[in-house]
Every structure is written in C-alpha cells, then in structure tokens.
Amino acid sequence: MAKRLNNDSPIGDILREFIHTNNLQKGMDSINVREAWAMLMGPGVNNYTSEIMLKNGTLYVALTSAVLREELSYGREKIVKMINEHLGREVVSTVVLR
Numbered sequence: 475m476a477k478r479l480n481n482d483s484p485i486g487d488i489l490r491e492f493i494h495t496n497n498l499q500k501g502m503d504s505i506n507v508r509e510a511w512a513m514l515m516g517p518g519v520n521n522y523t524s525e526i527m528l529k530n531g532t533l534y535v536a537l538t539s540a541v542l543r544e545e546l547s548y549g550r551e552k553i554v555k556m557i558n559e560h561l562g563r564e565v566v567s568t569v570v571l572r
Contacts, residue, residue: 508526
C-alpha cells in the first residue's frame with residue numbers, strides 16, 4: 475500500500491512517490507544519464523555525440539568521430555564510474571561506443 479502523503483510533505487518526497495507509483499524510473503534514468511553525459515564530457519565531446527540511449531543498464535553512445543570513439547574506448551570504466559557517481563546510484567553498468 476502506498477504511503478499517505480499530507481500537505482506538509484516535502485515536494486521531493488511527493489515526486490519520488492509519484493515516480494515510483496507510475497513506474498517512471500526507467501525514463502527518468504534515461505534523461506538523467508543524457509544530462510550527466512553532456513555535463514561530464516563537456517562541449518567538445520558533446521558536439522560529436524549524435525545519440526545516447528540507456529537500455530538495461532547499458533549506455534549506448536553514437537559518436538560521429540572515429541578518433542574520439544577510439545580515445546573514449548580506453549576510459550569506459552572511468553566513464554561508467556563518473557556517471558554513476560554523478561547520479562548517486564548504480565544506473566550504468568557498461569558503455570558501448572558506436
């Protein structure tokens with residue numbers, strides 16, 4: 475049974491309950507990962523990013539530069555760690571660069 479919230483409940487608690495009740499966490503994770511990628515990688519990498527998709531814990535990133543894709547492939551574990559630290563929980567388990 476859902477927790478009963480009253481008028482004095484903080485907005486954060488109300489939003490978390492709404493997201494949980496309506497099974498919106500996967501969509502929110504997808505949006506949060508896209509924002510984290512843009513912020514953590516910066517405008518240089520973001521300019522060459524054409525698509526970002528989160529599916530079952532795997533982050534798929536389409537890049538338009540083969541050189542950048544090769545360079546980022548060496549730091550996949552670091553990218554996973556940075557994104558998860560930014561989000562505050564384990565959302566991404568692997569990164570696939572296309």
